[in-house]
Amino acid sequence: MNALHTFKTINYTKLTNSGTFTFAAPSNIALVKYWGKKQNQIPANPSLSFTLKNCKTITKLQYQPKAEKNISFDLLFEGQVKESFRPKIQKYFERIQDLCPYILDYHFKIDTQNTFPHSSGIASSASGMAALSATIIALEKLVNPNQTEAFYLQKASLLARLGSGSACRSIKGNIVVWGETDSIENSSDLFGVTFPYEVNNIFNNYQDTILLVDKGEKQVSSTVGHDLMHNHPFAERRFKQAHENIQQLKDILKTGNLTEFIALVESEALTLHAMMMTSKPYFILMKPNTLEIINEIWKFRESTKIPVCFTLDAGANVHVLYPEKYKISVTEFITNTLAKHCQNNQFIHDEMGNGAENVS
Structure with a gap:
């Protein structure tokens, strides 16, 4: 205190x-x-x-x-x-x-x-x-x-x-x-x-397109989810992993190695949801369309070699992350392939910003 x-x-x-x-x-x-x-x-x-x-x-x-x-x-x-x-x-x-x-x-x-x-x-x-x-x-x-x-x-x-x-x-x-x-x-x-x-220049103005898979209220709130970590069988290992991943990410952000960036970011997202699925009581916040989108991203990345990846919050929506120089190709992919998996085809384009500002 x-x-x-x-x-x-x-x-x-x-x-x-x-x-x-x-x-x-x-x-x-x-x-x-x-x-x-x-x-x-x-x-x-x-x-x-x-x-x-x-x-x-x-x-x-x-x-x-x-x-x-x-x-x-x-x-x-x-x-x-x-x-x-x-x-x-x-x-x-x-x-x-x-x-x-x-x-x-x-x-x-x-x-x-x-x-x-x-x-x-x-x-x-x-x-x-x-x-x-x-x-x-x-x-x-x-x-x-x-x-x-x-x-x-x-x-x-x-x-x-x-x-x-x-x-x-x-x-x-x-x-x-x-x-x-x-x-x-x-x-x-x-x-x-x-x-x-x-931080490597590749991360300047990094893009985040948010795919609105499910706009309803979550069945389990984040507050409840956090509490379920208290007696979680894998909690201690997970907490240690977060420290290790920040150390790794520090190096990745310097070198600009997007292959390593993608592997770490996607693994973190899936680990978050794995913790939910293995808590007591267990719960799932992903939806079928969340998985459809993830598989489509993997296919697109494999076929085009464009370094696009996903991350997830504590919910069903998917954040699609990619360098600014691929914006046109990725936007086309999202519009033509991923939007149909979103509620009312809705997605929001965003990018890195600078925090709170006085707009008085």
């Missing part, structure tokens, strides 16, 4: 005026997966992600000073009251109030929207909690302006983690590591850090 204490705001000024901040924060896609957590949203293993650019949440936070000290907010989604989101935001404010006691001095009106279709099966908790945390830190900069930019970035990532673990990887781009691991200098369980090493 001592490390956390350094992020607690102690001296701050109460503002007398009201104001507004608007931040946009993107989703991210983990290449080395986080699955399993300890108390207070601490990851059981490190993860590494590409920050995305187009799939983002835009959050407008209005603050109004008030006399009584308590958590007070109104919540809108795309301009409409959204009561179903309220418990998650309430819990978030409860988790951060010790670190950010100034939030009790204001009534907040939060209006949030996504650039991607709501309930499209793209995790919006990462982008949503990153955007909200960025607005809270913008307020902190006014009430406590004496810290460094590095401190504010770390604290924004820490707050985002307390809202949704993977959200800490959406504050800053474009490759982010979360979770302490020997191979990444200054890596931390508390917040995400920008990958600090050389």
Whole structure:
């Protein structure tokens, strides 16, 4: 808890005026997966992600000073009251109030929207909690302006983690590591850090096309899935493997060896789902069309030698990853071959981005 204490705001000024901040924060896609957590949203293993650019949440936070000290907010989604989101935001404010006691001095009106279709099966908790945390830190900069930019970035990532673990990887781009691991200098369980090493040019502006296989609600939530790792028979080996894979990926990102990149990324995706299928109780989030797409990608890669690969989140949708220079060929392949396996032929083109930004 001592490390956390350094992020607690102690001296701050109460503002007398009201104001507004608007931040946009993107989703991210983990290449080395986080699955399993300890108390207070601490990851059981490190993860590494590409920050995305187009799939983002835009959050407008209005603050109004008030006399009584308590958590007070109104919540809108795309301009409409959204009561179903309220418990998650309430819990978030409860988790951060010790670190950010100034939030009790204001009534907040939060209006949030996504650039991607709501309930499209793209995790919006990462982008949503990153955007909200960025607005809270913008307020902190006014009430406590004496810290460094590095401190504010770390604290924004820490707050985002307390809202949704993977959200800490959406504050800053474009490759982010979360979770302490020997191979990444200054890596931390508390917040995400920008990958600090050389990256081969082949990964510049890497593409991610998200195939919307199933837009329905998952039968098993990620929160439940994480909890099932506590007594999982393969958990310890999996956690060790994540450290090993980050070490390998560090080298791959430097050399640009796409054959090794593909093997590691696809293996990580299948390992994530293998952990679900071997937990107690076991469950399957992939759909028949997920497997159809994977097989089509393997066939296409074999016949064309184009280095396209897939990864999966905790769901049925498929992220198709490929270098920018193959965009025309891969887009044609997706449109002609893969789209028919998607719900309503829907897919979303995305690429690497730089994290949260002030769009006030």
